[in-house]
Amino acid sequence: MTLRMDTVAAELPALVARHEQTRVAAGAAIEGARAALRQWSADPVAASARIEAALAGRAVPYALAEDDPAATFPAPAPAPVTVVGVDGSSITPDRFSTVRCFAVNIGHALLPYGVPLDPSFDAVAEVGLDADLLEGAPDMRRAPRGLATRLLRDVRELERGVELVVPALEAGPAVLLLDGTLLPWDLHTRQASDEALAPYRDRTLAALDRLKACGEPLSMGAYISASAAREVVAALEVLAPPPPSAPLLTDGDIFRGLLAPGERTATFRSRSTRPGTVESLLPGHDVALFYIRVDDDIARVELPAWAATPSRVDRLHATLVDQCERCDGYPRALQEAHEQAVISAADREQFERLLSRLAGDAGIRERRNGKQHSKRRRSI
Amino acid sequence: MRAFACAYARYTSEPFALGQMLAVREGRFLTFGVVTGSESGPNDPSRPLVPRGDAGQSAADVMAGNPEIELLLRTTLGVAICGHVDREVVRPALPPLPPPLLAEVHAATDEEKVRIADEGRFLVPLLANPAADDAVVAAAIRDVARAAGPGARPFLVTAGKELARLLKAEPSRLTSILRAVEP
Structure with missing residues (x-):
């Protein structure tokens, strides 16, 4: 067995509950960000200028809309x-x-x-x-x-x-x-x-x-x-800074x-x-x-x-x-x-084996590596 | 040795026909066989074919609208060997060796069909092959008859006699094949 499912499974319900708490908390943050998007949409030029000025010189990647940032297109x-x-x-x-x-x-x-x-x-x-x-x-x-x-x-x-x-x-x-x-x-x-x-x-x-x-x-x-x-989001956070406890x-x-x-x-x-x-x-x-x-x-x-x-x-x-x-x-x-x-695990193994065989045929002696040898052999 | 499988690299809606005689012209012997069945499906069995297209849309339209499908499918044929040529000598029997792996498979020419089926002797290995059921044997006879052109009638008479000889212990099978041969 590689993963102790009996141990791990016991911890999963608590993880799911914590995830749900985060998700609920994110709901309010998302609403706040969408309000900021509407604000940006109402005056794109001014809001974009504000965002650009606030993030100038900071190592934060952000995005500016070419036009109305809240626009959607079918x-x-x-x-x-x-x-x-x-x-x-x-x-x-x-x-x-x-x-x-x-x-x-x-x-x-x-x-x-x-x-x-x-x-x-x-x-x-x-x-x-x-x-x-x-x-x-x-x-x-x-x-x-x-x-x-x-x-x-x-x-x-x-x-x-x-x-x-x-x-x-x-x-x-x-x-x-x-x-x-x-x-x-x-x-x-x-x-x-x-x-x-x-x-x-x-x-x-x-x-x-x-x-x-x-x-x-x-x-x-x-x-x-x-x-x-x-x-x-980085741009929206300029318009409506989230509370420090807000989820990412x-x-x-x-x-x-x-x-x-x-x-x-x-x-x-x-x-x-x-x-x-x-x-x-x-x-x-x-x-x-x-x-x-x-x-x-x-x-x-x-x-x-x-x-x-x-x-x-x-x-x-x-x-x-x-x-x-x-x-x-x-x-x-x-x-x-x-x-x-895609190079599958089998392809990778075959590639390695072929390389190793050709090296052997050319008289190149394989350096014995303890970890690799042991992992391949997996003897009891 | 009695049969081999071959495949189209991509799906084809018109594979070689049931009973059609095919030839493998590589290896020590020229090998001939007849198609016993075909099957089309995903090239990669881990990727199932799911329904595509809208209601009422023809298969051809679905294929044309989804150009990747043909490339992801393959059509595989089963072929029952019915004879071989060894140093120019036609032998209506199983070859000593199977045709080479990865060899190309082609439709036999009319001349080859008539040569291999001469006097109906190609029916011996065919009838002995469980994959060649009555429909396959009848289709193979019809295929050779078509190839024989003006010689179709004499060929059919000879093949019928050979069938009667080979299937004297199985009259119901004989009847079934003869009925299926009739145009």
């Missing part, structure tokens, strides 16, 4: 479009391995709706030595384990999106969907030097520039289901009661005056965002500010609602891209 009818979903998975170099090797697997789904293209699913894998990721950036060795692999995966996801969506645009409008945040947050880590991060930043920038050049026929969005972000709210808490299924919020612009944010590293690619309700889920959708034109947002909104209806509340193209990308 989903437009879907039109012919090609939807490209991209997702990635990776194997981080294992310090116990004889040959420290990474693998990045980028899956995609290209689904045309009323567009003369063939649908496709596939994955592109890339492998390399740990040292390949660290080349020219020795301080990356001191970075948290997996940082370089994650960065490569994020960059490759974006690049794969470019590779697929640019040709697809020749057949008609397209929507590129990514899973998670739009920009790789690891780019602004302080645990690696600028020199180490520069190649990943440059590749991200190049991919975004190519997408930007696609113009109006391209919509794109990064989809975060059940987001816990609180940038709108998320943007989803605020919009849950305001959005009907399929509706989206106004478009917000992500703001932060903190130096060295990801956005500041990628000039010309500020992040815009909106929230969308899919069943009970309030998902956050991030998009480049340059893609936040009314027609492109409408296309993105219509596509997301349609995609989620096709897949139990999550975009079909992202679901299928994930299915292509």
Whole structure:
């Protein structure tokens, strides 16, 4: 037995009761925040100026509405479009391995709706030595384990999106969907030097520039289901500071009661005056965002500010609602891209075993590692 | 050895027909068999196929509106082996080895069908295969008759005689197959 269910189960009822207390307490806080949203909506220009002034110079990310922050929009009818979903998975170099090797697997789904293209699913894998990721950036060795692999995966996801969506645009409008945040947050880590991060930043920038050049026929969005972000909340707290004992709210808490299924919020612009944010590293690619309700889920959708034109947002909104209806509340193209990308536990084990066998065939003696050996053997 | 399975990489609404003769042209022997059944379903058994589309919508419309479905399904065929070619010699019997794994499976040409089914001898391995029920045997005979063109009538007479010889102890089965062969 790995988890003592008898012990744990006894504690669960108290946890549920405490959760309920928090939820009830959050109700009042949510009402307060919604009142602040109405205040913001009544005079958006003045309220936004107040928020901006209050948060200037503070390391608090917040969001400002492009227009009325309390506005909601029903989903437009879907039109012919090609939807490209991209997702990635990776194997981080294992310090116990004889040959420290990474693998990045980028899956995609290209689904045309009323567009003369063939649908496709596939994955592109890339492998390399740990040292390949660290080349020219020795301080990356001191970075948290997996940082370089994650960065490569994020960059490759974006690049794969470019590779697929640019040709697809020749057949008609397209929507590129990514899973998670739009920009790789690891780019602004302080645990690696600028020199180490520069190649990943440059590749991200190049991919975004190519997408930007696609113009109006391209919509794109990064989809975060059940987001816990609180940038709108941070702005609202300026207008109506919550009592110190108030529970921590998320943007989803605020919009849950305001959005009907399929509706989206106004478009917000992500703001932060903190130096060295990801956005500041990628000039010309500020992040815009909106929230969308899919069943009970309030998902956050991030998009480049340059893609936040009314027609492109409408296309993105219509596509997301349609995609989620096709897949139990999550975009079909992202679901299928994930299915292509996912590296299962069995795959990881097979990868490690193959690597180990090839190392053995090459006469590389496996260093015996006590912990790994014992965990594999699990003898009594 | 008596049968093999093959699959389309994606769903197809028109797979090879029941009783159609197929050929595997890889390996030590050219292997021939007839389709005993087909089954379509999810490629990944852990992902069940759930109802899609609106009431009254045709299957073709649902497929067209959801382009991912075809890619997530596969159609698998069961094939009963009915003969092989060993160094240019046609042998209406089971091959010594099964066809190679992952080999491509094609529709047999009319010429191949007539060669393998010559004098109805392909019925011997077919009738001995539990997967080849009466409907499959009758469909296989019809398939070869179509391929024979002007030679259909003589082929049907020969196949009928061969059936009568092979099924002399099973008159009801013989009747069932002959009735199913009739156009």
